Amino acid sequence: HGGGVIQNSYTQVQVIAPAQKGNGGLIGGPNTGSPVLQNCLSMSSGAGYRIAGFDVLGSAKNLYEYSGSTSATNITQANRDQIKETDAIFDPALYRDALGWNEGVWDLALLAYGKRPNLRTAPQQDNNYGIPGYTQLLSQENYQPQRELAYANLAKLMPFSDLRTWVEQGNRLPEGHPLTVQAVEFVLPLDQNGGLVTGLHRDRLDEIQAIRLVFRQGAMEEHPVSLQKTMGDLVAMYTIQGIGLPYQPGTYLAALDASKLEEAVQLVSNYDYATQIASLTQEEESRLYTDHYNQAVKLNLSALVEKILFTQAQYPTYSSHEGIQQLVLERLKEEDSWKELLYSYNYYNKWYGINYRGVDLSDLLFFRGNQLAEGLSTVNLTHLLLTAPSEQRETHRTVVFYNNALKNHIGQSLTDFLGGLSYRLAGYDNPSDWFAANFQGILKEQPPLGNAQGIRYRIWDILSGLDDGRKSILLPILTAPQEDMYLISLPTQLMLGSLNRYSTYLVKDGMERQRMEEIIDAYAEKMGVFYGISSTWTDDAEGILNSFVNIQYDTRLNFPQSEAADAGDQNKDQTRDPVMKWVYEANNTISAKNGSAAFANGTNVFWVLEAALGTSDYIFFTFSHETAHNQDGRYFYGGAGRRNGTGAEAHADGNIAQEMRDGCMVFNISKINDLGVEMTNNFSYERIDSPEKIQSYYHEMFETGYVLDYLAAQAFLQLTPQQQAAVAVQAVHTPGGTNSFTTQYQDLTEEEIIQMDLKDVDDLWENRISIRNLKKGSTERISTATDGSYGFESFYNMNWYQSHNDSGSPDTHSFKRLGMEMLGVGGYEKGYRIYMSALSANDLDALRQITGREDITWKEYKMERFRQVEDNLKNIPYFSAETVVAQFKTAFEADAQKGTRSESIAVKRMLYGIVKRATGDFSHGGIYQSPAVIQVTSAEQFLALAAENPYGYYRLEGNLDFSAIAPQQGSYLPQRFVGIIDGNGYEVTGLQAPLFGDLQYAQITNLTVEQPSLSTGAQAVLAVKTRQVILGNVSVQGGDGQLPLVKTKTDGYYQYTQ
Secondary structure (H helix, E strand, O other): OOOOEEEOOEEOOEEOOOOOOOOEOOEOOOOOOOOEEEEEEEOOEEOOEOOEOOOOOOOOEEEEEEOOOOOEOOOOOOOOOOEEEEOOOOOHHHHHHHOOOOOOOEEOHHHHHOOOOEEOOOOOOOOOOOOOOHHHHHOOOOOOHHHHHHHHHHHHHOOOOOHHHHHHHHHHOOOOOHHHHOOEEEEEEEOOOOOEOOOOEOOOHHHOOEEEEEEOOOOOEEEEEEEEEEEOOOEEEEEEOOOOOEEOOOOOOEOOOHHHHHHHHHHHHOOOHHHHHHHHOOOOOOHHHHHHHHHHHHHHHHHHHHHHHHHOOOOOOOOOOHHHHHHHHHHHOOHHHHHHHHHHHHHHHHHHOOEEOOEEHHHHHHHHHHHHOOOOOHHHHHHHHHHOOHHHHOHHHHHHHHHHHHHHHHOOOHHHHHHHHHHHOOOOOOHHHHHHHHOOOEEEEOOOHHHOOOOOOOHHHHHHOOOHHHHHHHHHHHHOOOOOEEEEEEOOEEEEEEHHHOHHHHOOOOOHHHHHHHHHHHHHHHHHHHHHHHOOOOOOHHHHHOOOOEEEEOOOOOEOOOOOOOOEOOOOOOOOOHHHHHHHHOOOOOOOOOOOOEEEOOOEEEEOOOOOOOOOHHHHHHHHHHHHHHHHHHHHOOOOOEOOOOOHHHOOOOOOOOOOOOOOOOOOOOOEOOOOOOOOOOOEHHHHOOHHHHHHHHHHHHHHHHHHHHHHHHHHHOOOHHHHHHHOEEEEEEEEOOOEEEEEEEEOOHHHHHHHOOOOHHHHHHOOEEEOOOOOOOOEEEOEOOOOOOOOOOOOOEEOOOOOOOOOOOEHHHHHHHHHHHHHHHHHHHHHHHHHEOOOOOHHHHHHHHHOOOOOOHHHHHHHHHHHHHHHHHHOOOOOHHHHHHHHHHHHHHHHHHOOOHHHHHHHHHHHHHHHHHOOOOOOOEOOEOOOOEEEOOHHHHHHHHHHOOOEEEEEOOOEEOOOOOOEOOEOEEEEEEEEEEOOOOEEEOOOOOOEEEEEEEEEEEEEEEOOOOOOOOOOOOEEEEEEEEEEEEEEEOOOOOOOOEEEEEEEEEEEOO
């Protein structure tokens, strides 16, 4: 410490402490000074640092720390030359060559046998394995140091045998035998069902049928045993079958007669838990403790009393001596002692009644706790419980009690302790496998899509990832009745609830679990997509997703009547539902009834009016909406947090919450949609499953939007002032929130329009003009980004002026829109994240960071994009600019006449949808680049290609003759056709029926239908029905002229001739 020197030393301690800081395996502190440490090794582990608890190693020279330590490393970039990691702690070269220790001082000869270095003049030998009578062992004639581990193991198999027997049996074991290479931690006697035999009566010696060897590191082994003999009626001796070694249980044989046992049982059976046992403490206990005692403990009182009498030193039932028997009888009547033991057992049995391959942990802990850790005797466990602060005994404070009372003895976190036992005690390689094998409800472990390497999703990883306070859910889940419980574990989240909430589960026809599993599987698959796709966008996703866990609690409201639960809401102190009672109520998570579908609090989600499970889009929207509240800044923004001054609802809808409504710009990371679905965002999550692909989608999406907005502006500028005033709205900003503003979009008068003298898009910006889908006379007010709001701004609004805030954040809908636009400009990390998060201080700062231009303004950005459109109009392969301007102008004129803006909005929707689909969701092209053009030279070829491809861009290179082809189901292409056909001036001949049955998001130009010979019953010449279709320069020559080109037109339809 301080300025002292420590050299040529090693430590191997287990650090038990509430925090790492200040606790080290070689020195703890102080946090000042420069102690000199040189030529030292730390093999310490536990809740601290491997070497020093504070940063005081500036003068360290040639230090080593054991790589197998569970403590935090002290190695840094600055000191790595002087502090190194090693796993060679039993290699003499480490001490002799690396540390420079003098073999005249240090005895290194026994390192080969797993013994630590020892000073040659040390007065005490190093008893590595804690062998009883170690000094005498060394003097045994046949003692072999390399067999010490075997002797230690045999001491645990035969605790009542002498040193000579241990040496004799240990030396006989063949090389490589498990007992010569693995340290036995303890041995458990088992009954015929694999249950723990805690104590043994001399008249029932056949209760022990097998033993389980629990090793410190390796998986357990189980061996049958057969009774060999008893030793003085005090100790039973068995033979381990297959090994041939003896086994002695570690307790004396009880000799208690049945009458005394019955007397004790009768005494404690009369206790009322609530009034006589719980009164040992001052607090008013939860009903759960009383119910557990009455429903579980009291029903098995006879067996419990016997276990207590057979194992506790205060009841020496092994002795037949009359005086001792009288002592036992007197102690049997000590009621305070019984009440304390029953109170204590009730607690540990409730929270630690966990099955490890037949062994109940509560029995192991309560009756053989010293085998798990020193100081966990029944007496001490009872003392720890009764002297703990009352709040630690509350049902939702089980982890607090563990951390404050048991962890100091066990030396592990609760999840490490329980998870470690799954391997050592139950033989499972992974605690999640153990949990899944023993869970009696429905468990779904949902990996991220593609099972992204390294992202944790399995149940024990998720439970272990909870912060300490919320690990209070762990013991209730493990010990509650589980048959009606469901759990979904996925990256960063645990969802749980009661199956009794779902009517389909209550139809008990043998298929109820399968029905629920199908619902859960479909739901969880979307969750896997949600995280699997989003995790591909950044390199830091794995680390972030593995750093926290949220819990989603299914609703407690509106339960149907069932055997397990009363109809209606499940309330604290009243519910009978086993999940609501033993998990929700136990964990104090009976949520508020606040009128919402669900709500998030930053760490958890509580479903209220809606049930969490379902396959509808709305249910998953709600899941993702609440997830966004908990994870927007932490995960989606890379831990940067929300932009300062923006509220929760500015980051959910239209940003992360999965909504497929047309006009919504949020990335689709949950499902694959049909091409016919009306939606602006990507049809399939596969389209955006990399950083490059998501940026390309949003780049093309907004590039197309800018082209259409520019062409719409040209049409708008051709209108009369009266018409312009009828369709335009103006944005008016009012400061509000924290560095934000509201935006109101309101009508303009003809006089105001005339005064504006609008000539170009620059004028439209200066006068804050846009087109929004509002009826004339109505206004739209969007709240601040601070307040946030549900919903989003439609992509189809035409923002010639873009609301923005150079000194903060804009209104909530503009904020969400600009986040998506910046995704297309700078990509996910360098665009979207910067704009939405605290990485930017305001809109101007965000724009300049994303574009890399220190002097750009939002107006310059917007005008530059419009100039890019103007420069590239001739590169648009789908339509001419003049045609689209004319289409918009017609729509504006119709809107002006009707007092709407819907016609012009519909044109943008139609044209965007056609380009989006023709390019395969912008995967094979964009607004300036068409997908590969499919050249068609015959009718047969066209029909075959159209049937094969869900979308395409076709160009005729000759006339198509259908005269030799029979129509099917009333047309030649009865299935849906999506795409673009450039007739290229050619003709279609020989039609006996309409060419198309269902034409959607299609554009057909420059085509002549020549002399159709339509059969009786034909409904149209070209298509039976259309949706969002443009026909340009399509004509019919000849025929009877009685039938229209199209019979039924839905949504957008535009036909023109040039």
